[in-house]
Amino acid sequence: MNVVITGAAGFVGSHLCERFLSEGACVFGVDNFSTGVSGNLSDAVRNPAFQLLTADVSHDFDDVISRAAAPDIVLHLASAASPLEYSVRSIETMEVNSAGSAHCLEWCKRVGARFVFASTSEAYGDPTEHPQSEEYWGNVNPIGPRSCYDESKRFGEALSMAYSRLHGVDVRIARVFNTYGPRMRAHDGRVVPNFIRQALCGDAVTVYGEGSQTRSFCFVEDLCEGLYRLATRQSASGTVVNLGNPDERTIAELAEVVSRLIGVPLRVEHGPLPVDDPRRRCPDISRAKRLLGWEPTTNLEEGLSKTIAYFRGELVAAK
Ligand SMILES: NC(=O)c1ccc[n+]([C@@H]2O[C@H](COP(=O)([O-])OP(=O)(O)OC[C@H]3O[C@@H](n4cnc5c(N)ncnc54)[C@H](O)[C@@H]3O)[C@@H](O)[C@H]2O)c1
Missing domain, CATH: 3.40.50.720 (NAD(P)-binding Rossmann-like Domain)
Structure with a gap:
C-alpha cells in the first residue's frame, strides 16, 4: 500500500x-x-x-x-x-x-x-x-x-x-x-501544552475566561x-x-488534573476569553463506533502522564 x-x-x-x-x-x-x-x-x-x-x-x-x-x-x-x-x-x-x-x-x-x-x-x-x-x-x-x-x-x-x-x-x-500528546510544541498556544509548560516551569496556568468552557481531549x-x-x-x-474523545471536561478541571499529575499546587491566572471561543465541545462518536469499531481507549490521566513525560524530556534537552 x-x-x-x-x-x-x-x-x-x-x-x-x-x-x-x-x-x-x-x-x-x-x-x-x-x-x-x-x-x-x-x-x-x-x-x-x-x-x-x-x-x-x-x-x-x-x-x-x-x-x-x-x-x-x-x-x-x-x-x-x-x-x-x-x-x-x-x-x-x-x-x-x-x-x-x-x-x-x-x-x-x-x-x-x-x-x-x-x-x-x-x-x-x-x-x-x-x-x-x-x-x-x-x-x-x-x-x-x-x-x-x-x-x-x-x-x-x-x-x-x-x-x-x-x-x-x-x-x-x-x-x-x-x-493532545507527545510532539505538540510547547509554545503552539493550545491549552494542553500551555498548561503543562507553565506548570513544569512553576508558573501559574493561564485560563481564559472562568474556565467553565468544555473540551474533550x-x-x-x-x-x-x-x-x-x-x-x-x-x-x-x-x-x-x-x-474525538467524548470525555468532556471543563478547562478549569483540566488545569487541576495537569497540576496534580505534575505534583505542583494549582495556581491559576485568568485571561480574556478569545473571540468566538466555543463554550462547549464534545463529539458524538456513534458513527465512528458503528462504521469503524473505533473508540478511544486512553483515559485523560494516562494520556496526560505520557505527554508530561515528553515535555519534561524536552525541557531537560533544551537546558
Ligand atoms: N491536533 C488537533 O487537536 C487537531 C484538531 C482538529 C483538526 N486537526 C487537523 O489535523 C491536522 C494536523 O494538525 P496538527 O495538530 O498535527 O498540526 P501541526 O501544525 O503540528 O501539523 C501541521 C503540519 O502541516 C504542515 N503544513 C502546513 N501547511 C503546509 C503546506 N502548505 N504544505 C505542506 N505542509 C504544510 C506543517 O508544517 C505541519 O508539519 C491539521 O489539518 C489540523 O487542522 C488537528
Missing part, C-alpha cells in the same frame, strides 16, 4: 506516518515545515519504506506528483491547527485547505486513489447542539478571527464531496476534535487509530466521521 501524508512532520502527521509504517505501508511524507519539526520524523526516516519531500502542497504540487509513487491513499493533514498559528498564517491556512485540497483531490481522481481529509470539530463553530453529531451543520462566524480555519476546513469538506459526487473519488472526512495514538481505520475500511467510503 502506497500512502501519501501531507503535514507529515506535524504533531498528528508524524504519529500517523509511524502508524502506517507499522502496518507495512510505504509512506511518502510531504511538509513545508511551517509548523512541522524534522525531529518528529527521526524514527520514520530510519525506515526504508519512508520518504520525505519538503514542498508546499498549496503551490508546489507538481514536485509531489513527480517524486511520489502513485498512491493508493492520500491523507491531507497539512494545515496550521492552533488558533495562535492560523491567526498569523490565515491566508496560508485558507490556501492549504482549499488549493492544497484541490491538488490532492485532482491527483486522487487521476490515479484512482482514496482521499482522507483531516477536517475539524471547528467546522461546528460555537455549537448550539450538544454533543455534536455529524448531522449538525454548525454555528460558524464566517468573518471572525477563527474563520480562516473553520471556513477553509468547511470548504475542504464541500470540495471533497463534490469530487465524490462528480468524479466518483472515494473520499473520507475526519472531523477531528481536540487532540483525545490522545494522539487513539486519533491515529481512528484515522487509520477511516482510511482503510471499505465501510467508510463517502462519509464524514467525528474522531
Whole structure:
C-alpha cells in the first residue's frame, strides 16, 4: 500500500506516518515545515519504506506528483491547527485547505486513489447542539478571527464531496476534535501544552475566561487509530466521521488534573476569553463506533502522564 501524508512532520502527521509504517505501508511524507519539526520524523526516516519531500502542497504540487509513487491513499493533514498559528498564517491556512485540497483531490481522481481529509470539530463553530453529531451543520462566524480555519476546513469538506459526487473519488472526512500528546510544541498556544509548560516551569496556568468552557481531549495514538481505520475500511467510503474523545471536561478541571499529575499546587491566572471561543465541545462518536469499531481507549490521566513525560524530556534537552 502506497500512502501519501501531507503535514507529515506535524504533531498528528508524524504519529500517523509511524502508524502506517507499522502496518507495512510505504509512506511518502510531504511538509513545508511551517509548523512541522524534522525531529518528529527521526524514527520514520530510519525506515526504508519512508520518504520525505519538503514542498508546499498549496503551490508546489507538481514536485509531489513527480517524486511520489502513485498512491493508493492520500491523507491531507497539512494545515496550521492552533488558533495562535492560523491567526498569523490565515491566508496560508485558507490556501492549504482549499488549493492544497484541490491538488490532492485532482491527483486522487487521476490515479484512482482514496482521499482522507483531516477536517475539524471547528467546522461546528460555537455549537448550539450538544454533543455534536455529524448531522449538525454548525454555528460558524464566517468573518471572525477563527474563520480562516473553520471556513477553509468547511470548504475542504464541500470540495471533497463534490469530487465524490462528480468524479466518483472515494473520499473520507475526519472531523477531528481536540487532540493532545507527545510532539505538540510547547509554545503552539493550545491549552494542553500551555498548561503543562507553565506548570513544569512553576508558573501559574493561564485560563481564559472562568474556565467553565468544555473540551474533550483525545490522545494522539487513539486519533491515529481512528484515522487509520477511516482510511482503510471499505465501510467508510463517502462519509464524514467525528474522531474525538467524548470525555468532556471543563478547562478549569483540566488545569487541576495537569497540576496534580505534575505534583505542583494549582495556581491559576485568568485571561480574556478569545473571540468566538466555543463554550462547549464534545463529539458524538456513534458513527465512528458503528462504521469503524473505533473508540478511544486512553483515559485523560494516562494520556496526560505520557505527554508530561515528553515535555519534561524536552525541557531537560533544551537546558
Ligand atoms: N491536533 C488537533 O487537536 C487537531 C484538531 C482538529 C483538526 N486537526 C487537523 O489535523 C491536522 C494536523 O494538525 P496538527 O495538530 O498535527 O498540526 P501541526 O501544525 O503540528 O501539523 C501541521 C503540519 O502541516 C504542515 N503544513 C502546513 N501547511 C503546509 C503546506 N502548505 N504544505 C505542506 N505542509 C504544510 C506543517 O508544517 C505541519 O508539519 C491539521 O489539518 C489540523 O487542522 C488537528
